[in-house]
Amino acid sequence: MGKKALSQILEWFSDVGVSDVTSNISSLNRETKREASTLAELKEVISKVDISLKKCALNMVFGVGNEKADILLLGEAPGAEEDKQGIPFVGQSGQLLDKILAAVGLDRTKVYITNILPWRPPGNRTPSNQEIDLFRPYVLKHISLINPKIVVCLGGTAAKALLQTTVGIMQLRGKWTKVDGLSARIIPTFHPAYLLRSPSQKREVWLDFLNVVGAL
Numbered sequence: 001m002g003k004k005a006l007s008q009i010l011e012w013f014s015d016v017g018v019s020d021v022t023s024n025i026s027s028l029n030r031e032t033k034r035e036a037s038t039l040a041e042l043k044e045v046i047s048k049v050d051i052s053l054k055k056c057a058l059n060m061v062f063g064v065g066n067e068k069a070d071i072l073l074l075g076e077a078p079g080a081e082e083d084k085q086g087i088p089f090v091g092q093s094g095q096l097l098d099k100i101l102a103a104v105g106l107d108r109t110k111v112y113i114t115n116i117l118p119w120r121p122p123g124n125r126t127p128s129n130q131e132i133d134l135f136r137p138y139v140l141k142h143i144s145l146i147n148p149k150i151v152v153c154l155g156g157t158a159a160k161a162l163l164q165t166t167v168g169i170m171q172l173r174g175k176w177t178k179v180d181g182l183s184a185r186i187i188p189t190f191h192p193a194y195l196l197r198s199p200s201q202k203r204e205v206w207l208d209f210l211n212v213v214g215a216l
């Protein structure tokens, strides 16, 4: 809706005596700006997002790790085990992720981990474009609050969502990039779940993480 149409509507409401419309809108804007200046506030805001996804989930999965980390790992969405525990990457993929981190001298105390979606999609389906569009602003806020130097996108869904691209992970992997609104450098790599199915690609991910550590 254009500005003119919006102001006509507001004028009409004001004419018919609904005088609190404009103040409601500006207080809503103030609210949106005010909300989430800390991780705890962001968690609270996200927990109130009205989406059917959360009705199928056991727990909201927000983030874990060092809140002052230079490296933030961004996954896709919680799986069954993450849904049970409310913590990202604690299932099979998470165990492999821990090994990848250890191989380059990192561990969970040195990184922060979160996902594009905070709730498990039913049956572990891929997040829909609508869900990604809904949560992307929260992901950007989440990253800004941590303020890492580097964001590693784990897998194609996280990379496509953050970078707003349709380019596949095979082409994005290992290439540094940036997005508007974030100071961090971003590097996509393969998702640990993909490595469980295609172990021959582990070397590429190891090289990407060496690249990350070397860039700090």
Ligand code: URA
Pocket (backbone or CB within 6 Å): 075, 076, 077, 078, 079, 082, 087, 088, 089, 090, 091, 093, 094, 115, 193
């Ligand atoms: N896969 C993800 O992308 N995120 C998790 O938290 C677990 C598995």
